[in-house]
Amino acid sequence: MAIEVGTRAPDFELKNQHGESVRLSELAGERAVVLVFYPYAFTGVCTGEVGAIQQELVGLQNDSVQVLAVSCDSPFTLRVFAEQEGLDFPLLSDFWPHGAAARAYGVFDEAKGCAVRGSFVIDKAGTVRWSVVNGLPEAxxxxxxxxxxxxL
Structure with a gap:
């Protein structure tokens, strides 16, 4: 079960598509976060979803808000995916320990070995203010x- 609105967002540190560490708690006090878990790069629905985020990036990411997209793909896969799709926001690898961040947010599908479509808006104080969780086929x-x- 996904974490609830009003709870403290679990911290994590993951590598982005460039191999750089991104820690959620380092954004606290400075930026809110749109945290988007998705199953896998290069799949139809996921590609459509991250493409839609890219199209609306001006309204989603600015000096006060950061978009972070997370999958269990390796950082190498995410780099190629970001380049191919022209994505200008961090893609974070929850590859190892496999799915640890997705599990912390309650959006890891143990049977499939990937995150379901869970999204969370986290305020600058680190509190979850909004969330939605969809099954694998639902964009x-x-x-x-x-x-x-x-x-916000």
């Missing part, structure tokens, strides 16, 4: 992210 609506960010 999320980027307009919901925009509304959640606007409500």
């Amino acid at each position: 999320r609506d980027v307009q919901e992210y925009l509304a959640a960010v606007a409500a």
Whole structure:
């Protein structure tokens, strides 16, 4: 079960597509976070979802808000995916320990070995203010992210 709105967001440190460490708690006090877990790079629904985020990036990411997308793919896979799709936001690898961040947020599918489609908007204080969790085949609506960010 996914963590609930109003709870403290679990901290994590993951490598981005360039091999750089990104720690959620380092953004606290400075930026809110749109945290998007997705199953796998290069799959149809996931590619569509990250493409929609890229198209709306001006409304989702700025000096006050950071988008972070997380999958269990390796950083090497995520680098090629980001380059191929023209993505201008961090793609974080939850590869090892496999799915640890997704498990902390309650969005890891043990049977499939990947995250389900869980999204969380975390305020600057580190509290989850909005969330949505969809099954593997169900794309999320980027307009919901925009509304959640606007409500911060």
